[in-house]
Amino acid sequence: MSKAMDVTDASFEAEVLNSEKTILVDFWAEWCGPCRAVSPILDQIAAEHAENITIVKLNVDDNPQTAMKYQITSIPMMKVFKGGEVVKSILGAKPKGAIELELADFIN
């Protein structure tokens, strides 16, 4: 089970858009095998870079409004938010090193 906090359609504005921090939102679903594969990797990255980035999860089944707003058509999709704006999108389950490389601007 992932340690990341769940965000919802209701809490998205407060927890993500209005946050002072850099937030990575992991758009996922129960039925998505690659999402389950990438989840523990995101947990590791969250633990190792807790000062720089907060990782939260959004279940696209339960929260269709947010998924639709960000035009999610493929998961896992990871979007980095800063000051309410998407500053980076990472698509698909990738090895830890590859995700860290994509997040280099935010975790180093």
Place this chain on the structure above:
Amino acid sequence: MRPLVAVQFQEISLRQVIIIGSGPAGYTAAIYAARANLAPLLIASSVEAGGELMKTTEVENFPGFPNGVMGPELMMNMQEQAEKFGTEIVLDDVVSVELLGDVKRVTLGNGEVHEALTVIYATGSAYRKLGVEGESRLSGYGVSWCATCDGFFFRQKTIAVVGGGDSAMEEATFLTKFADKVYVIHRSANLRASKIMQDRARANPKIEFLLHKTVTEVVGSDLVTGVVLQDTVDGSTSELELSGVFIAIGNDPRTHLVHGQVDLTAEGTIAVDGRSSRTSLPGVFAAGDVLDVTYRQAVTAAASGTVAALDVEHYLASLPAPSLAALSA
């Protein structure tokens, strides 16, 4: 479903066999090798462990499951069975292999180097791309290779599946759960798909076949809005409005790690000796889709994994005593 758990790495100087790959070929090779007391190390990949079946739903043609079995569950079971007999599984990716010497070296993404007398290469195959304008740019924005992952996002939409094999039929049928309309686009009228899969797709009122057509472009700025089709008979082109396009035109063997080390066939698969798993290099064996572009079934891959494990066992038994002595050194 039991989650994958990384096994603690133990320092062992030289192993008898390292298996690269965690599909039916890799896990079956591991089951046989482990039962033969070869203490296999299986490198499963960090995010693709379980292989292609992890992205499927119901598997109806694996013998022994009269009521079908979910692809991911089948793979979890294979993993459990391999572990039960002593296979050590590492959830990491192989970044390079050195296969030319008597001792084979396998380097992982985390920097670890593992050594063994033999390697079973069972890396499977990767989705083939159309190679057309817009495909890569819109990948994840309406272009997909995984219906079970992404179908959900196309509720009440019009979409297409490109391809004429079993996977294309399965995806098209699955996608009708979500989409209002699913086109199946294929370059000829001859579908490679098995009759049962074709019949199922043809009987589905939401599916329409567009035959003798190829996709020459995927259109859209931020999201897919359509595809450009070319008629393979008269050459005419037309545009089809779509919200999504699922590509299922086949797979290519994943051989990039061994290029320049083992011989490949003209088809790009790893060349093996007859019905064996023996590659052009002593001590290097191949199994599964990486040597088979024809059958590509879970059960043929599993059978191929068995062949590789038995060939490894035979090869190790034929080695002169000093090689084996190194194991206990």
